[in-house]
Amino acid sequence: MMKSDIPYEKIVDVEQRGETHLGSQKFYRYLIVLTCLTTVLLILLSLQTLLVPLAASSSSKSPGQQEHHLIRETCTDPCRIALVESIPEGLVFNSSATHQSIYEAWLNLISGAQTSLDIASFYWTLTNSDTQTHETTANQGEQILQELGRLSGKVSVRIAVSTPSDKKPVEDIRFLVNSGADVRMVNMRELTTGVLHTKFWIVDKKHIYIGSANMDWRSLTQVKELGAVVYDCSCLADDLGKIFEAYWYLNQTKTVPSHWPSKYSTVYNKDTPMQLSLNGTDASVYLSSSPPSLCAEGRTPDLQSILSVIGDAQQFVYIAVMNYLPTMEFSKPQRYWADIDTQLRRVAYERKVRVRLLISCWGSTNPIMFPFLHSLASLKDKNKLDIQVKIFTVPSNPRQKEIPYARVNHNKYMVTDKVAYIGTSNWSGDYFVNTAGSALVVNQTSAQSTTPTVQEQLQVVFERDWDSSYSSEINHSTNNKYIC
Incomplete structure (x- = not known):
C-alpha cells in the first residue's frame, strides 16, 4: 500500500509516535552523557580530596621519603678554571711555574659578587x-x-662553619654576623664524630673556589696552599651548592638523614661526570664529598673518588698531601685503615704505575706516619717497584718559628696521567669516614687542546715541588728528626 492510500489521521499518528520515539532516544543519550560527566567529576573531586592530604604529608615527610627525578643536562657555560696558590714568605722556587695567589683570587671573588x-x-x-x-x-x-664584612651588608652572605671548640676564637664570626652575614654552625662532632673540614666558596651561583686554604691569615702568607677557582660555570656551582645546602640543613637537625632529600641529589659522579667546556677544552668533571653519610643519592664519596682516580691511572700517580696515614688517626682504640695504601701498592705492583708521594713535615707531624712511609718507600728498594716518597719542609727563620700552626705544605691534591684531583682533606681514615670534606675531579685527556690542561698544570706544580731543595727523599736510612 502506498503512503497516499493511508488515511491522514493514521499518517499523523504514526509520524507523531516516531517523533516521540526519536525524542526519547535523544533524551536517554543526553541522560547517559550527563551521568558519565557527573561520575567523572565526582571521581576527580574524590581524587583531589585524597591527594591534598597526601601532598601535605609528603611535604612533612622526613627527607629520605621523597621521590625525585633528575635529568642530566648539557652544560653550555663558558667555564674557566685557574689554579691558585699560597706560597709562604721566604719560600723561593727556581721555576717559572707560578699561579695567582689565593689572596688575590679571594679579593676578586668578593669584589665581583x-x-x-x-x-x-x-x-x-x-x-x-x-x-x-x-x-x-x-x-x-x-x-x-674587612671586605667580607662590607659585602655582608650588600648581598646575601651565608657561612657554614664547624662548631668551634673551646680553643677556637670566634671574633671573626661575631664580626661577620654583626655585619649582616648569616652564619650557621654545624656540630659535626655530635652528628658524625668528625668536623666540618671543607673549604670552598660559591659566588653568585656561578663562580667557585675549592682547595686546601682555611679562612686563616696564615693560609695566605705563612702556609703553602693550593686550590682552584672556576669562573662562569653555573652548572658546576649549582652542584657544589647542593653540598653547601646539606651543611646548611645539618645546623637544624640532631641526626644525619638516613636518606637525603631529592633536592640534594645529583646525577654527576665518577660514572656519569658532567660534560662541559673548561678553558675552551672538553672536560669531564664531578664533585665528590665525605663522609658517605653526607652524600645524597648520586654523589660519589670522596674515598671512592680517590680510589677510582688511582685505579684508572696508566702511567703515574703523584700525591701531595700534608698527612698520609693508613690509620684512623683520631680513633680510640687505635684502628688500622689501609684503603688508599692498598690501592697504591696494587697499581704499582700489578700495572707498574709510577707512584710519588710528597708528604709534609712540621712541628705537628705525627711520628707514627714515618714507619708507614718507610714501608711504602721500601718497596722500591726491595722489590724494584717504582714508588718514591719525599718529605717537603717549609723553612723558617726565628721569627717565623714563633708563629703557631704555620710553615707547612698544606696541599691536598693528586694528579695522574689522566686526572686532576683537588681536595680539602688530609689522607687518613677519619677524614673519609667521619669528617666533612669535598673535592673537584677534572679529566681532559680525551680532548685535543692547544693550552695546558688542568692535569698538565697540576703536574708541573708537583714536579716543581718534587725537584725543589725543600724536598728530601725518605728511605730506610733516613733519620726523621733531621728532616722535620
Whole structure:
C-alpha cells in the first residue's frame, strides 16, 4: 500500500509516535552523557580530596621519603678554571711555574659578587687574634675579613662553619654576623664524630673556589696552599651548592638523614661526570664529598673518588698531601685503615704505575706516619717497584718559628696521567669516614687542546715541588728528626 492510500489521521499518528520515539532516544543519550560527566567529576573531586592530604604529608615527610627525578643536562657555560696558590714568605722556587695567589683570587671573588656568597669553612682566624701578636703578614687575612664584612651588608652572605671548640676564637664570626652575614654552625662532632673540614666558596651561583686554604691569615702568607677557582660555570656551582645546602640543613637537625632529600641529589659522579667546556677544552668533571653519610643519592664519596682516580691511572700517580696515614688517626682504640695504601701498592705492583708521594713535615707531624712511609718507600728498594716518597719542609727563620700552626705544605691534591684531583682533606681514615670534606675531579685527556690542561698544570706544580731543595727523599736510612 502506498503512503497516499493511508488515511491522514493514521499518517499523523504514526509520524507523531516516531517523533516521540526519536525524542526519547535523544533524551536517554543526553541522560547517559550527563551521568558519565557527573561520575567523572565526582571521581576527580574524590581524587583531589585524597591527594591534598597526601601532598601535605609528603611535604612533612622526613627527607629520605621523597621521590625525585633528575635529568642530566648539557652544560653550555663558558667555564674557566685557574689554579691558585699560597706560597709562604721566604719560600723561593727556581721555576717559572707560578699561579695567582689565593689572596688575590679571594679579593676578586668578593669584589665581583653581585647577589650571593656561600662559604663552607672549618674555622675563622683571619685577624691574628688567636696568637695575640702583631705579625705584619696577617694584613692580607685582615683585609679579606674587612671586605667580607662590607659585602655582608650588600648581598646575601651565608657561612657554614664547624662548631668551634673551646680553643677556637670566634671574633671573626661575631664580626661577620654583626655585619649582616648569616652564619650557621654545624656540630659535626655530635652528628658524625668528625668536623666540618671543607673549604670552598660559591659566588653568585656561578663562580667557585675549592682547595686546601682555611679562612686563616696564615693560609695566605705563612702556609703553602693550593686550590682552584672556576669562573662562569653555573652548572658546576649549582652542584657544589647542593653540598653547601646539606651543611646548611645539618645546623637544624640532631641526626644525619638516613636518606637525603631529592633536592640534594645529583646525577654527576665518577660514572656519569658532567660534560662541559673548561678553558675552551672538553672536560669531564664531578664533585665528590665525605663522609658517605653526607652524600645524597648520586654523589660519589670522596674515598671512592680517590680510589677510582688511582685505579684508572696508566702511567703515574703523584700525591701531595700534608698527612698520609693508613690509620684512623683520631680513633680510640687505635684502628688500622689501609684503603688508599692498598690501592697504591696494587697499581704499582700489578700495572707498574709510577707512584710519588710528597708528604709534609712540621712541628705537628705525627711520628707514627714515618714507619708507614718507610714501608711504602721500601718497596722500591726491595722489590724494584717504582714508588718514591719525599718529605717537603717549609723553612723558617726565628721569627717565623714563633708563629703557631704555620710553615707547612698544606696541599691536598693528586694528579695522574689522566686526572686532576683537588681536595680539602688530609689522607687518613677519619677524614673519609667521619669528617666533612669535598673535592673537584677534572679529566681532559680525551680532548685535543692547544693550552695546558688542568692535569698538565697540576703536574708541573708537583714536579716543581718534587725537584725543589725543600724536598728530601725518605728511605730506610733516613733519620726523621733531621728532616722535620
